[in-house]
Structures are given as structure tokens and as C-alpha cells.
Amino acid sequence: MTVKVRIPATSANIGPGFDSLGLAVSMYNYVYISEAAGCHVSSRDDADIPTDEENLVYKTARELYNIVGHPFKGLAIEQISHIPQARGLGSSSACIIGGLVGANQLMGCPLSQDEIIDLAGVMEGHPDNSTPALIGGLVTAVLDEGKVHYVKQEIGPELKFATIIPDFELKTSVARACLPEAISHMDARFNLARSALMAVSLYSGKYENLQVAAGDRLHQPYRLKFIPNAEEVIQLCYDAGAYAAYISGAGSSLMAIFNDSKLDFEQKTRDALDKIGLEKWGLHILSIDNRGALVMLD
DSSP states (O other), X not given: OEEEEEEEEEEESTTTOTTTEEEEEEEEEEEEEXXXXXXXXXXXXXXXXXXXXXXXXXXXXXXXXHHHTOOOOEEEEEEEEOSOTTXXXXXXXXXXXXXXXXXXXXXXXOSOHHHHHHHHHHHHSSHHHHHHHHHOSEEXXXXXXXXEEEEEEOOOXXXXXXXXXXXXXXXXXXXXXXXXXXXXXXXXXXHHHHHHHHHHHHHHTOGGGHHHHTOOSSSHHHHGGGSTTHHHHHHHHHHTTOSEEEEOTTSSOEXXXXXXXXXXXXXXXXXXXXXXTXXXXXXXXXXXXXXXXXXXXX
């Protein structure tokens, strides 16, 4: 039996919600997984992925077999990777969720959805990407002593997400290493208020709040130096009519939220990017994915 899993890209933080807010969008990786003798990993789209036992999908699936206590001889895995690596769109979470969901299916679903959410949060180290990758929508989540406490809200289809992908990577390890070990009480208060406002405004439809809600003092000011032109790109998104614009996850991608009634948003943004010499930066207009990871018939 071969299990096919479709996993959405995710955009974490959404400005102020560092390691606690995330949402799923309509860009997907696919994992095809079956039991086999040994390790057999390949890419269906020639993506640069590890093809040995260090492959993250393989490692995650093998770990789940060990946790469940199911006999493990090996796996055959094929991947299609539309989510770019090291761009702040949840590529590692997609691999973790693909491995967990695929292995769980192969073993007859011994784990519940919430148990998978907990395992994924522990494996990733924070639940803001892994949880929406599994269940979709807008997720507010906290990892506490191995358990993920979360709330999912579905987002209306009128919101679109302009994903602006630079032509360079930004490793999460680098983006985290630049952050200060301590912040002021004032900065903490600034982010707490905006994180709450972001979550409530997104699911309630109070989109006029989003530009203020996207303010952040915890991570974006320190990461912007690793993304040349980022501040200019964020401003041009606002000029084109975005509700909010922010660094997606750890970067290097940027995300802008706008209403689908802005019919010229994509063209205005593309023209503005080209005008400042960023012709090689990708621009993808995505929708919310309210479903999350799906097991599909191949």
C-alpha cells in the first residue's frame, strides 16, 4: 500500500505572533510513502532533497514507528516539493507532517490528530508551522511540556496571500541566532497586544486592524538586515493596497494579505518589484487552506 499525503505551506508569526501564530496557504508538498526493506527516497520533481536516512520525512516516519512499537524494516518515499526550502514557508514542518501522517496511515492510524499535533510540535520545537500544516486555517498555539494547546479558526476566502519569495535562502538557524536574549517590558507589551489583535481581527473580519496588528518588535527588526530590500518590498505591498505585510516565518519570504476585490494587486506588486530590480523574486498569489494535510488517492 502506498499512502499519498498533501501538505500545505505555512506562514508563521504573521508579524507579532512569534512562535505562536501561523496559517496554512495553498502551496503544497506531496509525499508518497510505503513500507519497504531499507531506505529508498527519491524526488519526483528533481528537488534537492536528502535521499538517505537523513531525509526528514524518512526520519520522522521511522521515529513514529519506534514510538508506536510497530516493526520497522524500512520505507520507500517519493516527494514532490513545491514549498521552497529555507524561505520561511514551513518546508521542514511539511516534511514532519508528511512523515507522521503517512506513517500513521501505514500503521492503521494508532495516533489521534491531537497526538500527531503534539509530536510534530515537539519535533519542530514550536507549533506555529506544524499545527496549521496538519489542520489548516489560522492557528494560535502554545507548546507546553510536550503538549500543544491550540485554537484553529477558518479564514474567509476573500483574503488572499501574496507570497514574495526572494532568490536566496535564509536558514532558520541564522534567523534565530540574531535575536536578542532579552527584550524590554515595553516591547513585550507592544507585541502581546498586536498578537492578540492579529488573531482576533483575522477570524472576525476586522481587516482594517491588520496593518497595526502586523507591528512587531521581537524578531522582524533583527531579521530585516538579512533580507535586502525587505522594507521597501513591504512598503510597496501597502502601496498596492495590502491590509498587512510581514516576514513569513524566519524569512526570507515576505507575505502580504489583501482582499480579492483588489483585482490589480498582483500586477501592481509585480511591476513595483521589477522596477526596483527584483525581477528574479517570485510572486505567488495564494488562498487560505482551511483543511490542512490530506491523505489522497494516488
